[in-house]
Amino acid sequence: MAVSRFGVSLDEELLEALDKYVEDNAFANRSRAIRHLIEKNLVEEKWKCDNIVAGAVIIVFNHEKKDILKRSADIQYEHKAYILSSQGFYLNKMNYMEIIAVKGPSRKLTEISEQLISLKGIQHGKLVMSKAE
Incomplete structure (x- = not known):
């Protein structure tokens, strides 16, 4: 893939925020941070358009x-x-993490993840999606 170079003008406050983002991540x-942010934005736009995406629903709960x-x-x-697959891990004596791999229209995956994350007893849950096509 060919790389193109271009200049960007930012006010000082935005440049400082970018530098902090580079350092924190x-x-x-x-350049890598900007590429990441652009790609992230493109993926999120695909979610809004209900494109086919792949991802994972991660839930953590007390295994008892x-x-x-x-x-x-x-x-x-x-x-x-x-649902592509699921896998579970014991994190410690009390906590269990389940990772559920998913693929489909972003709205449907969001609906499924909300059902899983809203189960009574879930301590933490998150849906992560990325473009699949």
Whole structure:
């Protein structure tokens, strides 16, 4: 892929914010950070357009609450056309993390993730999506 160079003018406050972003996220330079931000914006625009995307729903909960795994499995079965796989990990004595790989229209994946994340007992949940095509 060919790389094109161009100049960008930013006010001092925005430049400082960019430099902090570069440092906080360990980018090698400003160019990589800008590329990342542009790509992130393009992906988010695809979500809004309801394009086909791939991603993961991540949920963390107390593993002693066995009914959460069953309810999660029920939701996944109900939406099996969009579920690629799932994997679980014991994080420590109390916490379990399930990662559910998904692919489909962004609105549908958002709906599925909201069902999973809103299960009673979920301590933390997040949907991460990226372009699939």
